[in-house]
Amino acid sequence: MTPTPVLKPLLETVLGRRQQRLPIWIMRQAGRYLPEYRELRAKAGSFLDLCYNPELASEVTLQPLRRFDLDAAILFSDILVIPDALGQDVRFEVGEGPQLEPVTADSIGRLDPKGALEKLSPIIETVQRVRAGLAPEKTLIGFCGSPWTVATYMINGRGSADQAAARLFALTQPAAFAQLIDILVEASIGYLAAQLQAGADVVQLFESWALNLDEIAFSDWVIEPNRRIVEGLRKLVPGAPVIGFPRGAAGNLPAYAETTGVNLLGLDYATPLEFARELPSGLGVQGNLDPLRLLAGGEQMDVRVRQIVTGFRDRPHIFNLGHGILPETPIAHVERLIAVARGT
Amino acid sequence: MTPTPVLKPLLETVLGRRQQRLPIWIMRQAGRYLPEYRELRAKAGSFLDLCYNPELASEVTLQPLRRFDLDAAILFSDILVIPDALGQDVRFEVGEGPQLEPVTADSIGRLDPKGALEKLSPIIETVQRVRAGLAPEKTLIGFCGSPWTVATYMINGRGSADQAAARLFALTQPAAFAQLIDILVEASIGYLAAQLQAGADVVQLFESWALNLDEIAFSDWVIEPNRRIVEGLRKLVPGAPVIGFPRGAAGNLPAYAETTGVNLLGLDYATPLEFARELPSGLGVQGNLDPLRLLAGGEQMDVRVRQIVTGFRDRPHIFNLGHGILPETPIAHVERLIAVARGT
Numbered sequence: 040m041t042p043t044p045v046l047k048p049l050l051e052t053v054l055g056r057r058q059q060r061l062p063i064w065i066m067r068q069a070g071r072y073l074p075e076y077r078e079l080r081a082k083a084g085s086f087l088d089l090c091y092n093p094e095l096a097s098e099v100t101l102q103p104l105r106r107f108d109l110d111a112a113i114l115f116s117d118i119l120v121i122p123d124a125l126g127q128d129v130r131f132e133v134g135e136g137p138q139l140e141p142v143t144a145d146s147i148g149r150l151d152p153k154g155a156l157e158k159l160s161p162i163i164e165t166v167q168r169v170r171a172g173l174a175p176e177k178t179l180i181g182f183c184g185s186p187w188t189v190a191t192y193m194i195n196g197r198g199s200a201d202q203a204a205a206r207l208f209a210l211t212q213p214a215a216f217a218q219l220i221d222i223l224v225e226a227s228i229g230y231l232a233a234q235l236q237a238g239a240d241v242v243q244l245f246e247s248w249a250l251n252l253d254e255i256a257f258s259d260w261v262i263e264p265n266r267r268i269v270e271g272l273r274k275l276v277p278g279a280p281v282i283g284f285p286r287g288a289a290g291n292l293p294a295y296a297e298t299t300g301v302n303l304l305g306l307d308y309a310t311p312l313e314f315a316r317e318l319p320s321g322l323g324v325q326g327n328l329d330p331l332r333l334l335a336g337g338e339q340m341d342v343r344v345r346q347i348v349t350g351f352r353d354r355p356h357i358f359n360l361g362h363g364i365l366p367e368t369p370i371a372h373v374e375r376l377i378a379v380a381r382g383t
Numbered sequence: 384m385t386p387t388p389v390l391k392p393l394l395e396t397v398l399g400r401r402q403q404r405l406p407i408w409i410m411r412q413a414g415r416y417l418p419e420y421r422e423l424r425a426k427a428g429s430f431l432d433l434c435y436n437p438e439l440a441s442e443v444t445l446q447p448l449r450r451f452d453l454d455a456a457i458l459f460s461d462i463l464v465i466p467d468a469l470g471q472d473v474r475f476e477v478g479e480g481p482q483l484e485p486v487t488a489d490s491i492g493r494l495d496p497k498g499a500l501e502k503l504s505p506i507i508e509t510v511q512r513v514r515a516g517l518a519p520e521k522t523l524i525g526f527c528g529s530p531w532t533v534a535t536y537m538i539n540g541r542g543s544a545d546q547a548a549a550r551l552f553a554l555t556q557p558a559a560f561a562q563l564i565d566i567l568v569e570a571s572i573g574y575l576a577a578q579l580q581a582g583a584d585v586v587q588l589f590e591s592w593a594l595n596l597d598e599i600a601f602s603d604w605v606i607e608p609n610r611r612i613v614e615g616l617r618k619l620v621p622g623a624p625v626i627g628f629p630r631g632a633a634g635n636l637p638a639y640a641e642t643t644g645v646n647l648l649g650l651d652y653a654t655p656l657e658f659a660r661e662l663p664s665g666l667g668v669q670g671n672l673d674p675l676r677l678l679a680g681g682e683q684m685d686v687r688v689r690q691i692v693t694g695f696r697d698r699p700h701i702f703n704l705g706h707g708i709l710p711e712t713p714i715a716h717v718e719r720l721i722a723v724a725r726g727t
Contacts, residue, residue, distance in 0.1 A: 200544045203675065210679040250631075253705070254655040255687060270588045287594075289633030290658040311598040314634040329597045332545065335554040343599060361597070372557070 049357060050240045052323055053280045053303045057355045061348065063380055065373070067363035069115045072370070075102050086131035087123060089262035090116050091161040097139070097168035104177065104368075108377055110357075111178040112169055114234065116162055118184025118245055121226050122193050124155035141196035141204075144215035144307040147222070155226045156233060159297040163237045169237030178241060180282070181234030185246035186223035186264040193219065202248050209260060216260075224264050228271035229366040231279070235272075241280040243305070244268065251289025257291045263299050269300040282325060286362065293317045308361025312350030323355030328376070330360045335378040344379045393454040393522035393582045393701060396667055397624045401699045404690065406454040407623060407724055408524070409717070412447040413459045418715070419446050430475035431467065434460050435505040441512035448521065450714075452721055454701075455522040456513055460506055462528025462589055465570050466537050468499040477508035485540035485548075487534035488559035491566070495604040499570045499574035507581045513658065514582030521597075522585060525578030529590035530608040537563065546592050553604060560604075569610050574660045575623070579616075587649070588612065594631025601635045606642050613644040626669060630706065637661045652705025656694030667699030672720070674704045680716040688723045 076099060083089040090096060093130055099115040123129040127150065128140040142150070162349050170179055183189075187205075195204040209216040231242045249261050265283060272279045282340035284305030285295050296304050296318050303319065306326035315324055328347060332340045348358065358380045364373075393406035420443060424488065427433040427709035434440060443459040463481050467473040471494065472484040486494070514523055527533075531549075539548040551562040575586045593605050609627060616623045628649030629639050640662050641649050645650055646660065659668055672691060676684045702724045708717075 126403045158386075175682050206673075207679060210675060210683060251653060253563060253652045253671075253676075253687070254657075255690075256673075257653075257655075287633075287653075290633075290636075290655045291653075292634075294655075309601075309631075309633060309635075311634045311638075313598075327597075329550075329600075331550050331554060332597075335551060339554060343597070346599075371389060 041044070041355070045175040047110075047176055047178045047240060050280065052357050053178075053282060055302065055321065055323060055355055057323075060110075061358055061381055062178075063086070063354065063358040064109050064111040064113060064363050066360050067315070068113065069099045070364060071099045071366035072364055072368040072373075073102055073106070075106075086117070087120070087129065090120055093164040095163070097172065098164040100165065100169045101172055104173070107373060108381075109177075111180050112173055113180040113243070114162070114166060114169065114182060114239065116165070116182070118182075118189055119184060119192060120140040120159060120162060121155065121189055121223065121230065124158040125150040125152060125222065125226060126154070127193060136198055137192060139192055139196045142193045142219065144212050147215055150222050152221075152254050153220050156229045159230055159233070163233045166234050166237040166239050166248070179239050180241055180243055181231060181239030182243040182245055182326065183227045183230055185229065185244045185268070185285075186220045187252075187260040188246050188248045189223055189251040189262075190216070190219055191248050192260050202251050203303050205221055206251065206256065209256065213258075220260065220264050224271070226266050227268050228275065231268070231272050232275040235276045235279055241282060241302075242272075243284055244290070246283070246285040247286045248287070249291070250289070252291075254291060254294075257288070258294065260290070261285055261288070262295050265295070265299045265301070273300075284325070295361055296322055303355065303357065305359070306361060310361070312347065315351065315354070321354060323357070324351055325359050327361035328353045330362050330365050330368070333360065333372050333376055334365050334368045334370065336375065340372070340376065341379050344376060348380055348382070388422055389519040391454075391520055391522045394702050396699045397522075397626060399586050399646065399665065399667060399699055401667075402574060404454075404567070405488050405700065405702055405725055406522075407702045407721055408453050408455040408457060409447070409708050410704050412451075412457065413443045414708060415710035416708055416712040416717075417450070419450075430461070431464070431473065435673055437505050437508040437512050437551040440506070440509040441516065444509065444513045445516055448517070451717060452725075453521075453546055455524050456517055457524040457587075458506070458510060458513065458526060459510070459707045461524070462526075462533055463536060464503060464506060465499065465527060465533055465567065465574065467508065468502040469494040469496060469566065469570060470498070471537060480542055481536060483540045486537045486563065488556050490562050491559055493713065494566050496565075496566050496570045498544055498574045503574055503577070510578050510583050523583045524660065525575060525583030526586055526587040526589055527571045527574055529569065529588045529605070529612070529629075530564045531590045531596075531604040532590050533567055534560070534563055534604075535592050546595050549611065550600065551596065553600065564604065564608050568611050568615070571612050572619065574621040575616050577610070579620045579623055585626060585646075587626040587628055587644070588615075590627070590629040590632070592631070593629045593634070593635075596635075598635060598638075601632070602638065605629055605632070605635070606639050608640070609643045609645070617644075628669070637663075640666055647699065647701065648705070650705060654705070656691065659695065659698070665698060667701070669693055669701040669703050671703070671705035674709050674712070677716050677720055678709050678712045680713065680719065682718070684720065685723050688720060692724055692726070
């Protein structure tokens with residue numbers, strides 16, 4: 040007799056099967072709001088050193104599940120490991136955010152998509168370690184940054200409020216920009232396939248900077264590259280479960296949902312609950328509490344959490360924030376959040 | 384016999400009567416991309432000095448209409464003249480953006496809504512001067528910043544990418560925040576009424592920072608204050624024509640359009656043309672070319688301009704950008720934009 044396989048409620052929900060138990064995870068759940076993270080972080084070297092250290096990165100990944108009743112671990116890493124693995128100079132200076140040596144139309148050809156996967160192998164080892172340390176009913180989420188979002192950092196050299204450098208590059212040098220996107224699509228497919236083969240149950244595409252694109256640019260640089268990643272990934276890993284999170288997609292959300300092939304859609308906190316009517320029926324959603332409501336806590340948080348749970352009860356729903364948890368968030372608010380969302 | 388009144392195509396469009404001539408204006412059309420503006424700006428003192436100088440501000444307002452075939456002048460001013468007039472310390476340091484002495488829950492009561500209109504009287508004189516210098520078929524647009532947007536600067540003391548300081552203030556000190564919004568609603572009503580009485584044909588409410596609010600906050604701090612301004616303004620100026628521009632409202636646009644009572648809705652460039660289907664039928668729209676497409680110019684600009692004109696041809700439409708024109712924009716691109724939009 041083979042033992043009955045243990046179902047993972049969060050993975051089942053991604054696959055479109057709504058569960059009795061509301062699955063919950065929290066974007067950036069392994070992070071600075073946790074004292075145990077801050078303690079470990081102080082012992083590691085640079086932020087990228089930590090991302091490439093399987094022992095420490097797997098420990099950080101598992102920390103929030105020891106403390107909270109969450110349904111998933113998400114790989115501790117960063118969306119900028121792909122440019123780093125492609126050979127771009129990427130640094131994280133303390134208190135400054137990421138700094139990259141900007142790519143140009145001429146330098147894009149020197150990026151090395153073939154060698155990237157080898158450089159990312161410590162992160163794949165982290166995935167294996169996390170899976171080994173995770174209870175069988177918990178889902179392990181892998182991820183990468185989507186090409187447009189990663190490209191905005193690669194071109195501008197750092198984060199920016201309006202992504203103007205990348206947007207202008209795409210308008211004025213479309214062939215070079217398409218070449219960059221192609222490289223990122225290829226690298227992302229290989230990287231996500233390796234994560235799934237190493238034990239990740241589902242992967243999330245973080246399109247964090249999709250908010251300043253008109254519908255032509257959104258279609259060319261968000262929808263199409265995300266669609267190609269989902270398609271390419273499923274050639275390597277048939278049926279690969281994918282969560283798409285195009286933050287700020289707003290009016291472009293329905294087109295993203297209909298075209299990319301993602302199994303489930305992450306919603307940012309600005310998306311009204313009623314807006315889900317515009318999405319394909321039965322499509323699952325993830326989200327979407329404002330992290331500031333969690334930080335502020337109290338009655339206003341409880342009210343909104345209940346609204347979200349009720350608002351999405353007619354479709355597969357993973358409870359989450361609509362953006363990453365803030366470093367100043369009190370632990371007690373997180374405990375309260377989980378209890379209210381589960382109705383206990 | 385009284386002479387036939389001269390129709391203003393842009394004003395008629397705001398009032399819901401689609402015109403043979405496609406009306407056009409450009410957000411920030413009086414600004415740094417114009418050499419004649421830069422020349423005059425160098426002669427003025429501080430930026431606020433220029434806003435409060437009727438002779439120079441009226442000249443700046445009229446500059447773009449001497450150069451381009453536009454249908455409207457928009458008052459040259461700034462959304463932060465209201466906090467300045469309320470008694471908050473507001474400075475514009477060159478190259479630094481606005482800097483305000485942040486208000487606190489305790490200092491809000493010291494703002495002076497009664498005295499604000501007197502302090503704004505030079506701007507009302509500017510409106511009179513512009514009207515006197517403007518051809519009768521041209522529309523004069525007055526404006527103010529909407530309360531939420533102005534409050535984000537008043538609380539944070541400067542612009543910010545995520546408006547977190549104001550959002551947290553509103554969550555944790557809702558009574559004080561409501562008091563601040565009340566003051567801004569009152570000051571805005573008096574200020575806009577004075578602009579209309581001095582010769583403005585229509586006013587625009589600039590809600591520039593509406594993008595990071597969930598639907599509860601959007602309803603409380605965007606929709607409701609804008610609705611109160613429209614209602615209060617029409618008590619003082621019956622039938623006052625109002626354009627609402629809630630940039631980044633995204634999924635909250637339909638609720639804004641249905642509730643505030645604005646005559647016509649400004650759309651940011653991220654709003655897909657098809658999204659207008661979600662709006663009340665017959666409601667006019669304004670927009671929505673990405674200013675970077677105008678900066679980059681060429682075929683991609685022409686294509687998108689034609690798409691926008693075609694996409695909105697079944698409702699009243701004012702052609703505009705979806706955000707302010709950028710200082711580096713070539714004059715020739717603006718000339719081309721107007722020609723393509725008018726189909727000549």
